[in-house]
Amino acid sequence: MTVERQAGPRGPYAKSAQRANDILDAATKTFSTHGYRGGSMRDIARQLDVSLTSIVHHFGTKYALLEAVLERADKTETGTEVFDFDAACAEHGVAAATLERVRSGLTRPALLRLFAILAAESSEPGHPAHEWFVDRYRRKRESLAAAFAYDQERNRINPAHDPHALSRLLIGTWDGAQLQWLIDPSIDMVATMREFFEWKLPEATLD
Template sequence: MTGPKTAGTRGPYAKSAQRSSDILDAATTVFGTHGYHGGSLRDIARQLDVSLTSIVHHFGSKYELLEAVLERSDGTTSGNEAFDFDAACVERGIVAATLERVHSSVERPELLRLFAILAAESSAPAHPAHEWFVTRYHRKSRELGDAFAYDQQVGRIAPDRDAPLLGRLLIATWDGVQLQWLIDPSFDMDSAMRLFFESAVPEALDSASASSS
């Protein structure tokens, strides 16, 4: 008597999952090079040497593909999918966690470029990704503000700092620093981010340096 045949059910699913991943990779390149309006589904299909029907079968529409690209990329911009930014903030503080992500993000410049181009494009209210980026920036600012507030609770940051404001300033600085690096890779992101923390929360920078030594 033979056991249950599972390989037959996994095979097609695995191939479909791999094709979806390949499409997302190609779309990341196309959107990150030409933007949403400049890049087409045909460009993505041509890059993979597949039919346009295959792209539509997996993602339905250009916007659905864009959303899938953004959702996946938003979780992997560190260059290391296993890196848990929230956990790092709790364990080592927001300064150490941010600098770790800055260091690893240089491994995935295509993702940084994708976000830089699409974020600029989506500033137009009619852009398909406008609401996605509005929601993302609200969420990211709140999460970073919460991380600063947690550091205040555990004594890494002075209690009189404005945590929500620091969250908004950090994401603005971080985006600007990444953009400068994309334009000129000789730009030192690490030094620029350290200078921000040195100006805004020097006590947290001292704490991060002590914990890494």
């Protein structure tokens, strides 16, 4: 009996997919260094030694490229491996899952810097990514609030806490710790987040 294997893209399709991935890598580097407005599609093309037409062919506009960069970064752990944060929260609790995610973040400073720079830029309502970040933070607050509520149902944390307040506090602390670490890598981001949970949720499992 012959078992058929699914083959990946071949020929020009594979080359096109690889080119698009290379463009995303270069765009991530550019936007995480210069921001959206400071980085240009020509800068990205120069990094890859390709024409501007090639970038436009794959992504159309600068904003479409930015959105693709953000979507990929938002879904990945290291740029290539998917990290299921929601599943980790359900299995181990929010505190332990967060510390796991923080540890992994230490290996991807470019992606953390990308979000830090673009989130600050997009605080201006007229920024092209403003609505993207508004939606992202809304989804993060709702997801974390649900995860904290689940922890309460499982008796992992005190049910007296407001899960929505915990969600906002965690996001604020996490973003602040990441920014400080990006500015000064000598700061222990894992220890900082551990201290937050030990202060606010001492009953939570951290390991």
